[in-house]
Amino acid sequence: GQSLEQPSEVTAVEGAIVQINCTYQTSGFYGLSWYQQHDGGAPTFLSYNALDGLEETGRFSSFLSRSDSYGYLLLQELQMKDSASYFCAVRDGRTDKLIFGTGTRLQVFP
Amino acid sequence: DAGITQSPRHKVTETGTPVTLRCHQTENHRYMYWYRQDPGHGLRLIHYSYGVKDTDKGEVSDGYSVSRSKTEDFLLTLESATSSQTSVYFCAISEGGTHNEQFFGPGTRLTVL
Secondary structure (H helix, E strand, O other), rough: OEEEEOOOOEEEEOOOEEEEEEEEOOOOOEEEEEEEOOOOOOOEEEEEEOEEEEEEEEOEEEEEOHHHHHHHHOOOOOOHOOOOEEEEEEEOOOOOOOOOOOEEEEEEOO | OOOOOEEEEEEEEEEEEEEEEEEEOOOOEEEEEEEEEEOOOOOEEEEEEOOOOEEEEOOOOOOEEEEEEEEEEEEEEEEOHHHHOOEEEEEEEEOOHHHHHEOEEOOOOEEEE
16 A cells, blocks of 8 residues: 655744654655645745655755665754644556655744 | 636535536646645646546545646546545646656645535
8 A cells, every 4th residue: 555654733932943763655656845835825845855864955955765664854953933844745657647645733932 | 937827715615515617738748637635645637638538537436526728727526525535635737647747736625605
């Protein structure tokens, strides 16, 4: 089957660093993506890893290890506006469709 | 921001009535998707389209049908709405099937009484 697992909730304080993990199981794999969604809003694309290693985009970084079927999103210098839900997603190699995790709700406290 | 609109944004209907949700894009992207989002389930794919008149089922397609007669419009129809179809529906678009970045519309909140 196809499944993704990520923690349901993470809390942190402003200025801190937080890591959101994602483990996946799919019949094929074309890459791991991360999306951010604020309450009442639409998901927005953050990052995409097709190969192993770390990709950095400003305060956000995303990591992938294909051999471990594992990735994470790293958020640095947390700000209040980072409070949102974060979804990992993988492209299933057999169907070519995106499969989303159930999301991690990040709460940033002052 | 990608030009994607959804209509209506909110709808309340009764069990057994047909409902059609519309997604309109101005980006000329080939791929369009319909998802539903429910607490504890994340985003689940209902149907998607890879071109005009070309559609395929997602993981939760039962009770839904779609049509795409023009590149810019993708319609989702609930033939006979049920309370289990109360949800937030998102449309998304992407440039290509191997491109992981999808752009989402603002969503439609549907309540079936």
